[in-house]
Amino acid sequence: MDSKREIETLIRSKYPILYVVSYEERRVELALQSIATTLSRTLHTWSLTQGMKPVLGSGAKSTLSPELEALAQVYEAPDGTIVMLRDFHHYMRDPRVLRLLRDIAARLREKKTSLILTGSPLELHPDIEKDVSLLNFPLPDGDEIGKLLDTAYGSLPEEIRSKIELTADNRERIVKSAQGLTINEVEAVLARSIVESKTFDPGVIQKEKEQVVRKSGVLQYFQPDSSLSDVGGMNILKDWLNQRTGNFTDAAREFGIPAPKGILMLGVQGCGKSLTAKAIASLWNLPMLRLDVGSIFGQYVGQSEMQMRKALATAEAISPCILWVDELEKAFAGTRNSGDSGASSRVFATFLTWMQEKKSPVFIVATGNDVSALPPELLRKGRFDEIFFIDLPEQKEREDIFRIHIGKRKRDPKKYKLKVLAEKSEGFNGAEIETCVLAALQRAFFEKRELTQADLAAEVEACVPLSVMMAEDISALRDWASMRARSAG
Numbered sequence: 001m002d003s004k005r006e007i008e009t010l011i012r013s014k015y016p017i018l019y020v021v022s023y024e025e026r027r028v029e030l031a032l033q034s035i036a037t038t039l040s041r042t043l044h045t046w047s048l049t050q051g052m053k054p055v056l057g058s059g060a061k062s063t064l065s066p067e068l069e070a071l072a073q074v075y076e077a078p079d080g081t082i083v084m085l086r087d088f089h090h091y092m093r094d095p096r097v098l099r100l101l102r103d104i105a106a107r108l109r110e111k112k113t114s115l116i117l118t119g120s121p122l123e124l125h126p127d128i129e130k131d132v133s134l135l136n137f138p139l140p141d142g143d144e145i146g147k148l149l150d151t152a153y154g155s156l157p158e159e160i161r162s163k164i165e166l167t168a169d170n171r172e173r174i175v176k177s178a179q180g181l182t183i184n185e186v187e188a189v190l191a192r193s194i195v196e197s198k199t200f201d202p203g204v205i206q207k208e209k210e211q212v213v214r215k216s217g218v219l220q221y222f223q224p225d226s227s228l229s230d231v232g233g234m235n236i237l238k239d240w241l242n243q244r245t246g247n248f249t250d251a252a253r254e255f256g257i258p259a260p261k262g263i264l265m266l267g268v269q270g271c272g273k274s275l276t277a278k279a280i281a282s283l284w285n286l287p288m289l290r291l292d293v294g295s296i297f298g299q300y301v302g303q304s305e306m307q308m309r310k311a312l313a314t315a316e317a318i319s320p321c322i323l324w325v326d327e328l329e330k331a332f333a334g335t336r337n338s339g340d341s342g343a344s345s346r347v348f349a350t351f352l353t354w355m356q357e358k359k360s361p362v363f364i365v366a367t368g369n370d371v372s373a374l375p376p377e378l379l380r381k382g383r384f385d386e387i388f389f390i391d392l393p394e395q396k397e398r399e400d401i402f403r404i405h406i407g408k409r410k411r412d413p414k415k416y417k418l419k420v421l422a423e424k425s426e427g428f429n430g431a432e433i434e435t436c437v438l439a440a441l442q443r444a445f446f447e448k449r450e451l452t453q454a455d456l457a458a459e460v461e462a463c464v465p466l467s468v469m470m471a472e473d474i475s476a477l478r479d480w481a482s483m484r485a486r487s488a489g
């Protein structure tokens, strides 16, 4: 477990103050407890409601405010103490707190005492930047989940336990199915699985995990319901994706290939961006999570960043996986003209930094159609592996799309003159072609006969494509894309 070891190392090296960012206080506390035992120190924890436990110092009533009193106790703490103060982000702007922290830092450097602050992510005040080490505490990894599983297994009643076979293979599948959850959640899903199926069933655990992830409101599991063969045209993009199918394997890593970072698909409405995003998940056979940025913006200052971090940490823990950010420009609208006191800019910055630094194989699929609303930082080289421009389909591609949608409606596409339909539907997007096929089918059904070429041709004739009304927008988008993006088809 890396972050625990990191904390231990910092404590051993007499780093006086650590600020640990985590949404699992209990886990940080457990880690500290175990570190304290290893190093023969005593752990004290403090929160506004509970005060210091166990009591540190005389325990006498004080006239100071609780957080200052807690800090004063740390200042006076005997050698060999570790103190954890909870929710300290609330106090990190108070000049008295800042001053006291600096005093504590200077004093603790000579002692075997460490102060651990926990709370939401925050930017450290420049005054104390040098005195406080900031670190992240990610979600439990496979090893930790394995330990929880062993504990849960060990505490089962004999008659249930004797029926469960924990082979190495089985164990790995269970652990994998629980990855992406906090410790509390892992314990809960393991218990739930026992209740439901009298065993640790990876299927049940996965289902539960999907529930938990959904409840967070920010991430959503997506069952891919389309494959690349459902997407017409876009041959360049398809080749690009096909060539990278094996890139998430260990073999690719050993060969020296880094995990793909992600793609951005920009383009005209209704041309299959969202469709392709879903198809990638089936092509690569990876779980797909959709990031709903809109729901991230919480009510309280700092909460939205926390939500974003949590979502990204969950994706990392579930990796290899695909993280889908649909309609990117809406997601991060307002980052250019900050109307919401900078919350969206900060969330966006969190996302950008993460994209830059992420090591785990989370493949980002971002889609959007209004490039003018996208912050330029996002488009800088290196954030995405490639930026694809999805244009209106050309003749051949329209034929393809007609073939797909006629085929999907249980008709043999060979019976229709697709070339003619494609010629007549210049300027149509994929969604409009699909609509034509459906409308033609509706007409035939109503007239109680089979679908004919004439039905299809009539619908194509009647449709005025969006591209006619939006000609200016589309040509601006094309100009933009010709400089910066690769064509998908």
Ligand SMILES: Nc1ncnc2c1ncn2[C@@H]1O[C@H](COP(=O)(O)OP(=O)(O)OP(=O)(O)O)[C@@H](O)[C@H]1O
Binding pocket: 230, 231, 232, 233, 267, 268, 269, 270, 271, 272, 273, 274, 275, 276, 367, 368, 369, 393, 401, 404, 429, 430, 431, 432, 434
């Ligand atoms: N290239 C295509 N091949 C097959 N079907 C397509 C294609 N493009 C669009 N469609 C059909 O149109 C529907 C809508 O497309 P989709 O939602 O993927 O468009 P989009 O590019 O994401 O549009 P928007 O920018 O409005 O989000 C798809 O579900 C599919 O049925």
Ligand SMILES: [Mg+2]
Binding pocket: 273, 274, 275, 326, 327, 367
């Ligand atoms: Mg879409």
